[in-house]
Amino acid sequence: MSPSLSDTTLTAPRYDIYAGIHKALRSMMNDTLFSVGRVDTNDANDMHETCERVLELTEILTRHLKHENEFIHPAMEQGHLGSSLRIAEEHVQHQTAISGLREAVSRLATADSALAKRRAAHALYHDLSLFVAENFDHMHEEEAKHNAALWASYSDAELMAMEGKIVASIPLAVNLTIMRWMIPALSPGERADLLTGMRASAPAPAFAAVLDAVRPHLSALDWSKLMLALEPERMAA
Ligand SMILES: [Fe+2]
Structure with missing residues (x-):
């Protein structure tokens, strides 16, 4: 069919x-x-x-x-x-x-x-x-x-x-504001894809700043899903 x-x-x-x-x-x-x-x-x-x-x-x-x-x-x-x-x-x-x-x-x-x-x-x-x-x-x-x-x-x-x-x-500060709203608004799969791509291309301090800006706006469950997607080995340990 x-x-x-x-x-x-x-x-x-x-x-x-x-x-x-x-x-x-x-x-x-x-x-x-x-x-x-x-x-x-x-x-x-x-x-x-x-x-x-x-x-x-x-x-x-x-x-x-x-x-x-x-x-x-x-x-x-x-x-x-x-x-x-x-x-x-x-x-x-x-x-x-x-x-x-x-x-x-x-x-x-x-x-x-x-x-x-x-x-x-x-x-x-x-x-x-x-x-x-x-x-x-x-x-x-x-x-x-x-x-x-x-x-x-x-x-x-x-x-x-x-x-x-x-x-x-x-500008970086504006982008951080956009990420603060965008990342919590995405589904867990979209969120993981976006942040995996960002981690591969952005300087480590900029990536850490995005995670810090977003964490207060994610539920504990969504945060753990994101960490599992970004660091599966560490989460399994
Ligand atoms: Fe428009």
Whole structure:
């Protein structure tokens, strides 16, 4: 019996350049949204930390938009003219929405009464929830339509090289933040593959810094699965 299309996709998947980073962004967006929803507006530390978290999210998302615009869309346009246009227009809207989120954070940080703080926190929560909803839809379209366009024009090796150029353009501290969100958001198998590859290519101190950044965000079970995958001999001893 010949395999169905879904069987073929499952047994011979193409390289998905969006998969890891989009899992990271979904996780970071969800967690940040929840932190805004439960912020204690009477607690100055919690307020400051929550505002900083939203600003950090906007920074990571701005970088992500830039990477897609500068590395992925031109490659898609080379393969098929016009294939990135619709999503590129949404990126312009997202940049405007990101500016709006920063203004909402500023209103929260400068609110001068208990009532004004509560109202500003609730307004930010709603703005961010709509932004997250729109982004989830947007990322799904990229993973479906943009991947199809990329796969039609590029080999897996070419897509991995494209991703390598994006990663090389990211400052180390920012990359650590991305790894902090990406690695816990992956399945154990994906996590082991990513870190095995990273261990083979990154300097030992950089690899250790990634493990240190990630460990507090993994359950004890997930951490032991990861250690078993990375150091099977030591874990068996
Ligand atoms: Fe995008």
